Amino acid sequence: MDTGHIPFGTPGTPLAAKDDDLGILRLIRSRRVGPATFHRLLAEHGSAAAALEALPAIAAAAGVKDYQACPEGVAAAELAAGRKAGARLVRCDSPLYPDALRQIDGAPPVLWVRGDPHWLSRDPVAVIGARNASSLGLRMARGMAAGLGECGCTVVAGLARGVDTAAHNASLPTGTVAVMAGGVDVIYPAENVVLAAQIAEKGVLVSEQPPGTEPAARHFPTRNRIISGLSRAVVVIEAAHRSGTLITARNALDQGREVMAVPGHPMDARAAGCNLLIRDGALLVRSAGDVVAALAERGEAPVTRSDDPAPRNRPGTAPRANDAIRTTVNRDAGGPAQLEARILSRLTPSPTEENDLIRDLGVPASSASAAILSLELQGRLTRLAGGRLALS
Helix, strand or coil: CCCCCCCCCCCCCCCCCCCCHHHHHHHHCCCCCCHHHHHHHHHHHCCHHHHHHHHHHHHHHCCCCCCCCCCHHHHHHHHHHHHHCCCEEEECCCCCCCHHHHCCCCCCCEEEEEECHHHHHCCEEEEEECCCCCHHHHHHHHHHHHHHHHCCCEEEECCCCCHHHHHHHHHHHHCEEEECCCCCCCCCCHHHHHHHHHHHHHCEEEECCCCCCCCCCCHHHHHHHHHHHHCCEEEEECCCCCCHHHHHHHHHHHCCCEEEEECCCCCCHHHHHHHHHHHCCCEECCCHHHHHHHHHHCCCCCCCCCCCCCCCCCCCHHHHHHHHHHHHCCCCCCCHHHHHHHHHHCCCCCCEEHHHHHHHHCCCHHHHHHHHHHHHHCCCEEEECCCEEEEC
């Protein structure tokens, strides 16, 4: 399997001869060898082959008797399972491995991917939140993800129910990354089988677990570190006080990523985590425009790349991304807050058709929808039956 690798090397150690996939898999799948131990062994011994040879003696010195490294047959079976699943192995010494993820502590030594691995490095921003999200939270997730996609970002989430599913669906046309707790061929929850197939076609599914692995509770926290590690920023939409979403937010902070949160009603337990994050210094955001503006302030605004995937995956990306960035960041009228003011100026206590309002504003539908949702969350407008809006 050609995975386009370059040799491993660490400062102060000579480059090793190129390791093959079998050796790398044997090392990371060996008993008591996790990502941190893998990288330390590689740095100390120069190659996976040398590390495998040294493992029994290292284990014996630690008091572990009769230690055996992962057998070749087990690693070979994993490679065969990956091929059968239509997946590709991306090692941490591969040019396809995302640089942002490579820099975190305990970076996954290998990733299994289904889809185009280039999406892993194309301005990824995580959009995560509650599995039992409210209808407002789901609408916010869809608007946020669609708006980020129009601005040139790749949306990252965990394929979970609720906010994750809404974000993936909304960003399918512009590229999305689903980070999975189990193998890339084991879809959880099962109701997302069709969505996962669409992501494999238009984005990428990724996991550090071997193909065929059923997701277990212990896999989700390690999955979460990949979601944040891949991303330039993590946007949280609805999260309970104690939730896996907040674990991802903590990982993001530890990894030096920007954490942003959408505020919620103080009486809604699903918003407690977001409100706490904002209290503790997370950036309050109301739309994709706020996210892009914050990235621009840090010098990390999404950029259009000449090597973007084929237009069938991301039609019209270049002009749409530039137009959206100009709309949300450099608008002379003043950005998202001004868009909200324009919306309110066109509304009265009498119902107004939402579609007519969006056409009158002359901005992308996703930007208008995100601003409308923000105003709804603030209680400044009311959404009525039949797609109509009115001042509260």
